[in-house]
Amino acid sequence: MASGTKARYQRFAAREARGHSPSYERLAGGVADDPGLLALIDELPDERRQPNLLLAAVRFLDGPVGGDYAAFREWTVTHWTCVRDTMLERRTQTNEPARCAVLLPLLARLPQPLALIEVGASAGLCLYPDRYGYRYDGGPVFGDTASPVVLDCATTGPVPLPQRLPEVVWRAGVDLNPLEVTDPQDVRWLECLVWPEQHERLARLRNAVRVARAEPPTLVRGDLDATIRDLVAAAPAGATPVVLHSAVLAYLPPEKRESFATTMRDLACPWISNEAPGVLPAVDHRLPPLPDPDTLLFTLALNERPLARTSPHGQSLEWLPTW
Ligand SMILES: C[S@@+](CC[C@H](N)C(=O)[O-])C[C@H]1O[C@@H](n2cnc3c(N)ncnc32)[C@H](O)[C@@H]1O
Incomplete structure (x- = not known):
């Protein structure tokens, strides 16, 4: 209508x-x-x-x-x-590598090395948390200090800032429409998804594409729930398979989100979600009430246990107190 x-x-x-x-x-x-x-x-x-x-x-x-x-x-x-x-x-599939800044503390605490599997990966730019630099609260750059990508993030609460980068030995992803960092038209589309005045985001995107081009990720075309078991099974022995997603589940109808959550509970590997309120009810039910219910913050959760509130583009990370 x-x-x-x-x-x-x-x-x-x-x-x-x-x-x-x-x-x-x-x-x-x-x-x-x-x-x-x-x-x-x-x-x-x-x-x-x-x-x-x-x-x-x-x-x-x-x-x-x-x-x-x-x-x-x-x-x-x-x-x-x-x-x-x-x-x-084409689709709206903005890829925001800055979300790695809110994923990093959690990734660094998991048993290393990691096999990262991103569902709803777009071009896979969030699969390189070990290839970026990080500046938390304006401090010194941490991580890959030679990287052309430096991610700024403001923190509040008891954020377990990492002492070292996670060791990623394998990276793979699935998307209904994977974008290729080696395809100029796909990269141009990613650039057009960044809003015109957001020059900093555009520069970050271009630099992250450079990083990914040096070592393109394995991305499969398909539905996340239909492919996740095979992807987890394909992770190399000796590495912790970690499934992650950000800004993805809102694209699915509620019954498909629940079906994916059931699959993930069954797989029982570390499952990191960074999603808007309302898309994962099991996470929402465990959250303390928001001081400002109109704030558009995502929730970072590990196996449906909420750990932090995050800005949608990774600019801030508020670790929740245990309650
Ligand atoms: C907004 S983008 C987020 C990309 C990336 N996760 C990030 O944080 O930058 C959402 C992505 O989810 C993908 N997607 C949506 N539904 C999906 C499904 N059922 N299976 C796989 N991918 C899906 C879209 O194609 C799109 O690339």
Whole structure:
């Protein structure tokens, strides 16, 4: 329904883009007030109507997103067939390597060495926690100090900051649509998923792609629940298989999330989730109430035991006290 799409673009403008991307706030707000463009978007399946997907598709095709709404509108309507095809072909699968900063303390405490398995890996940039540098609370760089990627993270609470990097001997991932760090078009799409004003994120992405290109991960195409058993079984003997995911389960309907959780309970290996509230009820039930229920923080959990609250892009890590 057009009204649903209108509300989606309004919400995106007011709640997601505001304060982060003036251009996306302006353009999404313009779309929300444009019945003609809303009607075109409504020809797409519901899951392909996302503001992020439309805006990234226009940028991917070199359309104008930096100017006023009228220029964006004219270009988008004129090139609608190409925009629509790109929105049908590609997905919102932003890959944020900075999430490694919130995963690291936990990874470093597991029995080493590790075989990392990421579900919903996108291009697999979160599979390189041992190849990045980390600056917690503005302190000295820790980790791979020669890495072109240095991740800043502010901490609160009793975060068990690691003394050494985890030893990763194997990295693999699964995604419905794996992106290849060696494919220029895939990398360009990843770049278009970073919002226009987020120059620091773009630089980080490009540097993380350089790191991954030196040692591309093994990524399989498929559904996470259907493939996870085989991936865990493929981990080399002598390494701890660790399944991890961040910003993934929200894409699944509740029954599929529960099915995956059942599979993971059965596999009984370390399972690290870094997800929004509401997607893993067993984690939510064990969380203390949020001081501010409107804060959009993820929960970092190990085998459904919540350990920390994290900023969605890895900028902050608040370790929970044991209660
Ligand atoms: C927002 S991206 C997050 C990528 C990465 N985990 C990160 O933190 O940067 C979500 C990814 O999950 C993938 N995905 C969604 N549903 C999936 C499923 N059922 N099986 C495998 N991958 C899935 C999408 O294709 C997308 O690449």
